[in-house]
Amino acid sequence: MTGVKGQTGGGQPVGKASSGKRAAKAGGTRDHTVPQMYLKHFAQHAARRQYELKVRRLDKINEPFSVTPTGIAAETGYYWGISERFQRGH
Numbered sequence: 001m002t003g004v005k006g007q008t009g010g011g012q013p014v015g016k017a018s019s020g021k022r023a024a025k026a027g028g029t030r031d032h033t034v035p036q037m038y039l040k041h042f043a044q045h046a047a048r049r050q051y052e053l054k055v056r057r058l059d060k061i062n063e064p065f066s067v068t069p070t071g072i073a074a075e076t077g078y079y080w081g082i083s084e085r086f087q088r089g090h
Contacts, residue, residue, distance in 0.1 A: 051068060053067050
């Protein structure tokens, strides 16, 4: 190891996949189960580069609330197999 941050022993830069694996082990990735690109098409344009969706929880169907595409349909560690969904066996 060269001791330089972001490089391996051979002097090659560490890719995003490697940093993603480290973040996943620490529980730090936020993975979307529905791509944000799709969610933006259903959202209303609120301001420059800001979108807003009206959503409802199944247990509170009569109480809609606003959320951004970055704040919905996401789980920590979903693609790395460490999300709560995988741990519960669903």
